[in-house]
Amino acid sequence: MNKEIRAKIIGVGNYYPEKILTNHDLEQMVDTSDEWIITRTGVKERRIAAPGEATSHMAAKAAKEAMKNAQILPSEIDLIIVVTVTPDMNFPSTACFVQQRIKASNAACMDLSAACAGFPYALCVSQALIKSAQYKTILVIAADKLSSITDWKDRNTCVLFGDGAGACILRPTNSNKGVLSVYLGSDGRKADLLYVPGGGSLNPASYRIIDERMQYIKMRGSELFKIAVKKMVDCAHEALKLCKMTTDDIDMLVPHQANIRIIKAVGKRLNLEDKKVFINLEKYGNMSAASTVTALNEAVLKKVIKSDDIVVLSTFGGGLTWGGAVIRW
Numbered sequence: 363m364n365k366e367i368r369a370k371i372i373g374v375g376n377y378y379p380e381k382i383l384t385n386h387d388l389e390q391m392v393d394t395s396d397e398w399i400i401t402r403t404g405v406k407e408r409r410i411a412a413p414g415e416a417t418s419h420m421a422a423k424a425a426k427e428a429m430k431n432a433q434i435l436p437s438e439i440d441l442i443i444v445v446t447v448t449p450d451m452n453f454p455s456t457a458c459f460v461q462q463r464i465k466a467s468n469a470a471c472m473d474l475s476a477a478c479a480g481f482p483y484a485l486c487v488s489q490a491l492i493k494s495a496q497y498k499t500i501l502v503i504a505a506d507k508l509s510s511i512t513d514w515k516d517r518n519t520c521v522l523f524g525d526g527a528g529a530c531i532l533r534p535t536n537s538n539k540g541v542l543s544v545y546l547g548s549d550g551r552k553a554d555l556l557y558v559p560g561g562g563s564l565n566p567a568s569y570r571i572i573d574e575r576m577q578y579i580k581m582r583g584s585e586l587f588k589i590a591v592k593k594m595v596d597c598a599h600e601a602l603k604l605c606k607m608t609t610d611d612i613d614m615l616v617p618h619q620a621n622i623r624i625i626k627a628v629g630k631r632l633n634l635e636d637k638k639v640f641i642n643l644e645k646y647g648n649m650s651a652a653s654t655v656t657a658l659n660e661a662v663l664k665k666v667i668k669s670d671d672i673v674v675l676s677t678f679g680g681g682l683t684w685g686g687a688v689i690r691w
């Protein structure tokens with residue numbers, strides 16, 4: 363028996379809002395076409411949160427599913443990490459609102475911000491806290507209401523994003539399963555390739571911010587595209603190297619779901635057959651960090667990922683940030 367303690371995912375849960383926004387709906391809103399969106403991105407439809415439905419509402423629903431799946435009570439959770447770029451408010455943390463909603467009264471709560479790459483960041487923190495025995499039952503939720511920061515007049519971005527939440531419960535294990543390695547990286551010099559310039563401490567909310575539409579996502583898509591492919595390939599390799607594995611060991615790659623062309627290019631460079639690359643972005647678009655978690659959870663719930671499979675996560679996002687992880691399921 364391997365005596366090393368590591369974090370293991372013992373239950374998962376997803377939540378998507380009811381409202382579906384199709385490419386045909388978008389044709390009525392901006393100068394675009396279903397054909398352009400499908401060929402350039404792979405997205406057919408995405409979910410949009412209802413008015414009054416915040417990130418914490420979606421996160422709490424995903425968390426309840428994950429707790430049910432893991433067969434644990436809210437009182438057993440000792441840490442809640444919410445990965446988000448669309449918190450309910452600047453403060454308190456969205457994790458505190460989730461705690462309120464799921465009644466996890468014994469938990470400490472914090473948010474983590476690493477944009478679309480956030481899930482491996484949360485796994486890294488959870489792994490360290492579980493290895494050091496500081497925490498035993500950690501709830502990680504990636505949740506975003508990107509519709510609240512999407513410029514619905516900008517065809518370059520509004521076709522890409524959607525809303526949703528994915529949750530997982532982590533516990534210590536001394537078996538050979540669980541999180542085998544995590545590799546993270548960032549490049550703050552390229553922050554202006556993908557960002558929301560208004561609404562923070564640099565450009566607080568004002569009439570000018572609204573007039574100039576600075577509260578919305580600004581993105582330089584084609585520049586990001588090339589870096590995304592390179593970094594997602596690199597971080598998969600680096601995470602595998604950390605646990606002395608190679609791409610031959612991969613049973614399933616779960617990449618960030620930003621664009622089908624990025625995912626296909628990453629799969630090809632990692633020499634993976636199509637069936638070893640999990641894709642669900644046609645139904646949801648890019649939900650930031652929630653994309654990777656919900657994709658992983660969907661693959662698990664549909665039994666596409668099975669016990670003992672080697673699962674590799676590969677993510678990239680604003681910051682710039684990137685992260686890979688290897689999990690033995």
Ligand code: COA
Pocket residue numbers: 393394395398399402403478517518519521556582583584585586587590620621624648678679680
């Ligand atoms: N409908 C129709 N035409 C559109 C359009 C839309 N929704 N959005 C952009 N276009 C047009 C552009 O205006 C441009 O027209 P022009 O050549 O007349 O100027 C043309 O399509 C090509 O634009 P371009 O930006 O070069 O397209 P692309 O092939 O790079 O695809 C993205 C655009 C955004 C889909 C793609 O760049 C992408 O996915 N980038 C990475 C996103 C990412 O990784 N984000 C970070 C991780 S979260």
